[in-house]
Amino acid sequence: MTEPSDIKKGLAGVVVDYTAISKVNPETNSLLYRGYPVQELAASCSFEQVAYLLWNGELPSAPELEAFEQLERSQRALDPAVTRVIDELPLTAHPMDVVRTAVSVVGALDPEWEDASAAGTLAKSVALLAKIPAIVSYDQRRRRGQDVVEPDASLGYSANFLRMTFGEVPSDVVVKAFDVSMILYAEHSFNASTFTARVVTSTLSDLYSAVVAGIGALKGPLHGGANEAVMHIFDEIGSADAAEGWLEDALANKKKIMGFGHRVYKNGDSRVPTMKASLDTLIEEYDRPDLLALYDALNEAMQSRKAIQPNLDYPSGPAYHLMGFDTELFTPLFVASRITGWTAHIREQLASNALIRPLSEYNGPDERHVQA
Ligand SMILES: CC(=O)SCCNC(=O)CCNC(=O)[C@H](O)C(C)(C)COP(=O)(O)OP(=O)(O)OC[C@H]1O[C@@H](n2cnc3c(N)ncnc32)[C@H](O)[C@@H]1OP(=O)(O)O
């Protein structure tokens, strides 16, 4: 008989496998990608370098980076079949549903979808890294009734992503803040969406199916959907002086405050200071001290009421807002980044696979029989 204390609801505290991809350490409040502190990567590397690191285990040399960048830049365009399917989707569909569907179409169009070799999965991972920005920016522009902006192979990943979305490359400050957000969102060990992708992979299903499942898991507001939810909260509160009262009310109604709390970090998310520094540059760039005041007021009220620290979604929500993205597009931006972590884990799972299938303790009715 399983004792209630043996049941680990939400798998909290359960270690299910090894990983060499990243190390989340709540004691030291640190996050390492393949051994490198994420703060150092954000300060010194591009998102392309970090993607290469996550997949290959080492940072690229200059010629390796050049070849990798060429490969990514050459695959940014979308097959017309993908844009036709997006065009068919109503604007009531959430942008996460659009990116989930579009990735599914990319997979269905790949004649080698079954190829689970190390080279095959790496090629598919790079192709998805290259194409997801085109999917997200296509959807953002169609929602605004704007024409498509084709990818520009002379630009790096982040500059091109922003240009495809807004029609022009913004200032270096904005491009850097966006690139930093992509680096910080890229990977976080066995979070819910990555674990989902690993579960799907463990059945020897294909990479696209695992990624689509990961997108579904990321959509929820307890996970990636929180960056969108943070901005809805900011809109609802309106201004700094209303933050404390709003929080009292929300807590009295037993609401979870989006952008705060974390399953692993209990003393603060290692990525928040770096993303907050990027948010500060954007506040200055766009001259929005009011938004900073609201950010600080809600955080201070939360610290004095619950002492629960903000997670990465708290600064990234307002940062994406300042960059000009519609709020519903924030979680697809997380997808664009996390495709690197998901696919690194899919490849790691394939290299040392065991079907993931936990047990449950039955607590339904005793055995009974259908009356004849
Ligand atoms: C990039 C990411 O995915 S980061 C996570 C993004 N998600 C969010 O921001 C959603 C808001 N946060 C939450 O819902 C939670 O903190 C989670 C889901 C992230 C983590 O949850 P868990 O590890 O299961 O923490 P748990 O639910 O046990 O919380 C412990 C206590 O803190 C409370 N708590 C935790 N987070 C919050 C929050 N954001 N607002 C209010 N109370 C909270 C819980 O209600 C619980 O209180 P109780 O003991 O009185 O019941």
Ligand SMILES: O=C([O-])CC(=O)C(=O)O
């Ligand atoms: O690790 C988690 O549970 C959630 C998270 O922060 C992430 O996926 O980036």
